[in-house]
Amino acid sequence: MPRSVEPPLDRRVSNVHSARRRATTTDTLLNEPFFLSPKSFRLLLLVLVGCAPALGGGPVADAGADTHTLDASMEPRADADVDAIVAADVGVEVDADDAEPPPPGRVRHVELGGGARETLVDARSTSVWVAIDLDAAGRELDVDVLADTRWDVALQRYHFRTNGGAGGPAEVRVTALDDVRFDDVVRGPRAGDGDPHDALGWRRDEPPRESDIPGEVPMGDGVPWTVISNEEDPWYLYDGATHALTPKARVYFVESTEGRLFALEVVDYYSPTTGSAGHPAFRWKELTDR
Secondary structure: OOOOOOOOHHHHHHHHHHHHHHHHHHHHHHHOOOOOOHHHHHHHHHHHHHHHHHHOOOOOOOOOOOOOOOOHHHOOOOHHHHHHHHHHHHOOOOOHHHOOOOOOOOEEEEEEEOOEEEEEEOOOOOOOOEEEEHHHOOEEEOOOOOOOOOOOEEEEOOEEEEOEEOOOOOEOEEEEEEOOOHHHOOOOOOOOOOOOOOOOOOEOEEOOOOOOOOOOOOOOOOOOEOOOOOOOOOOEEEOOOOOOEEEOOEEEEEEOOOOOEEEEEEEEEEOOOOOOEEEEEEEEEEOOOO
């Protein structure tokens, strides 16, 4: 008969120790209490409940205990529903036509170099004025535009109002130059000097004007007849066929609440990502040479 070959002694000793360790580990697991973390317990419970139909019945509850089943609200939700779910949870009304998510603030800036920047404003609201302080690097202010004296320019849809006259309680005033490039403007306008920067007529926003149509307010209720967006000579050209607004080749000069001078040019009215209206953009810079 063939002889069985025994392993070397050191291997046999190793096997004995391994067997003892397995036995000791098994005894410890059987004799010591077994704990699950709350998270692990919930996962185990969900697995058991989910497997119940396949096992031929649901979980058996103790007498008098409440039984719970998974409803649709506990199921994973499709990615397509995330926006609607979040809006519903926080009570935000979502307009299907304005699907673009709002930025962290309503005002964003893009540095253009040379002290100039482009500011993009989410001004879609028909009831809120987005107030901007040019003296504070274009900071948005959450203020009452009829009472606060710090803001310089405020936007609502296509309206630009300034903090002076009927526009606000400060002394901001505005004048403009047509057919001049924003990049070419290096100093403030000087009346009567005969160069392309010759601009006359510093003005402030005026009270709303009456219309020939009874009960109609041309610029809207509570909107002053502003220097920048009045109905007779606004910042835009209106296309009656497409209803599109196209900025005119015009630079406005804005003397701020702190008496500083800024050049401002409106460059767009539509979102750069969705094309929706109510997203005016303007370039601006301070002019230190008055």
